[in-house]
Amino acid sequence: MSDTVLVVDDSLTVRMDLVEAFEAAGFRATPCSTASEARAAFAGGGASVVVLDVLLPDGDGVELLGELRASPLGASVAVLMLSSEAEVKDRVRGLRMGADDYVGKPYDTGYVVAKARELVRARQAAGSPRPRTVLVIDDSVTFREVLREALEGAGYAVLVANDGEEGLRLAAAQRPDGVVVDGVLPGIDGASVIRHIRLDVALRDVPCVLLTGTEDGGAELRALDAGADAFVRKEEDIDAILARIGAALRRGAGAAAKEASSAHGPKKILAVDDSPTYLSELASVLRAERYEVVLARDGEEALELLAVEHVDCILLDRLMPGLGGQETCRRIKSAPIVRDVPLIMLTGMDDRGAMLDGLGAGADDYIAKSSEFEVLKARVRAQIRRKQFEDENRRIREELLKKEMEASEARAAHQLAAMRAGLVEELERKNRELEAFSYSVSHDLRAPLRGIDGLSKAILEDYGDALDERGHDYLRRVRGGAQRMAEIIDDLLQLAHVSGLELQRGSVDLSRRAREVFAELQRREPGRRVELLVADGLVVEADDRLMTIVLENLLGNAWKFTGKRAEARIELAAGEIEGETVYRVRDNGAGFDMAYVDRLFRSFQRLHSEADFPGTGIGLATVHRIIDRHGGRVWAEGTLDAGATISFSLGRKAGNAR
């Protein structure tokens, strides 16, 4: 499709000349002789370039440009100002109003057409007016629609496909600007879709984003392996997903725009001299070489112009009123954007000292005005060529560096993902092993114990007569041992279980749970009389099942160790210590010697003989682990024969005693 150019100029000669040149170059050209004609033609739409004269019979070209830029269509059209006004301030005014280039009359037709083509190409690469198309491949209708709505809201055009095959067909036919594909699809999966795209010559540069639904470390790895530019977790916020997709698409567009700017395009030279005669002579010589020439009469004008207009070479007179060549040169060479532009210093005298001064100020070359123009032209050509080579080299270097960085980033991401996947797998394996172990303990260790206990009982019942009192005692001890071992197994399983469980925090009424646990203890030993004092409304944010285990152990211990008290008392209360709520289970039982307090919370550590108080020594270790998992602390105080107090906190947030 050819691009349309509006040629707006009141001179018939200019119109005919440019229309002919543009049409020969494959454009469709529409001539307009007045501002109002131009307005009407532009409102008709379709123009991608406007060549605009500054002086129009019914208005000012720069003002018309302002109008165009303010309209929706005109924001993105390429505009070349064309003017016989040699004044630098006119140029600056036009460029500030948003002209893409400013060409002086007499113009070079070749330059104007080439420049117009370059501008159009650059705009196409930037792709601003056309909505960018994104292909979404996902079998989940819900998520697809959410994403489509969000993308369309952000100004993208959206294509959707239900599976990988359909997606690849659509991609080949429609050439989207980006592809978003779900990792898990019926038929070929997301990673394979991306791999197919990367193998297709026409599609390989299309940015691809892989969606993953899981916390699976392997998905990341597969995405990078397949060549995805980014991957996004579906659980992420929709805005975060959009941002990722946007970033991936921008990277793709950036690469395209860089290629569109050509090193062999039309070139523009800024000539600065206080002598109008010399300037016009210089301009005509250079224009004959197909350069576009911009003229400035002093250093100040040159600097003002360079601030708004890009040039490819600067010719600077050394001796000028005002700022002077030397100082202008120094300022140009210290400005970041223009300092790389080749600068050739001109002077009237063939003066070695002046030459050294000029080069010292940063000029790239030095030429005497008295030299033949042929020499000057050759020097200009050489400087521009040198600059091109430098640019080219820099571009290649940057490209290489970028590729290298991308490769090392990809390697690092790859390694990280591999490591993460490995760790996740290792952890899962360990968990499975532990689970299998405790399962087998639960099943297989108990069965023989049942045999030992049951068959001992059978001997006692069936063959009791054949045994003396000592034989009976032995068998009772065998049974006792079997039952105790069963308790240990159960407690150990609980301890392992407590570590493996996922913490489910919720509101737990400790007061109520304590009364329930106490009722169960009373049910098992209805003969005992124990007084229970529980403060009301002890509500915490914690895991209900685990806190119940804590209370079972603490109240169970208190129950057990008050077994020899005539007036047994167990108390659950809360208090405040340094801003932290502390819960206490206190009893008036056997207590313990504080010298051994360190051993209390370790597995299998017991401070009482089995004969006095039976137990497995795992209960407080379990309590400790549960409190620890809640981010709290647990500690004990006691006096031998005067009771024990176990205190615990649940971290600063959890406690909420009322």
Next chain:
Amino acid sequence: MSTDACILLVEDNPDDVILTLRAFKKAHVANPIHVVSDGEEALAHLFAEASKDPPRLPAVILLDLNLPKVDGLTVLRRLRADERTRRLPVVVLTSSREERDIIGSYDLGANSFVRKPVDFDQFVDAARQLGLYWLVLNEPPPEVP
């Protein structure tokens, strides 16, 4: 329910077989108890009994989960999939108290889940309650025509 209603015990551990039989005896459950020692045998026995005319299915099955050949949960699944045995009362009687065993059993349609206690006295107590409930109180499903 007549006292000759049969109990099928599916249990591979011979000690447990002795203990279970003894526990039922101690609990004065006098019904005949048929013992099979793996899942495959259990299924073969049950489907053979079900095919008789009239079918002679047990009043209740006591099913261990850890069984050679076909495991207990699979036995349960197969029984529930067959029209002739789908309503048969099944009590899972096992060593485990693992949540997944309990959930798995109920999901597959077990009528009850009992953990075998190590203490034989408690086991006798459990056997007594099982016998009372499944052989006396429970109304069995009607015969499948």
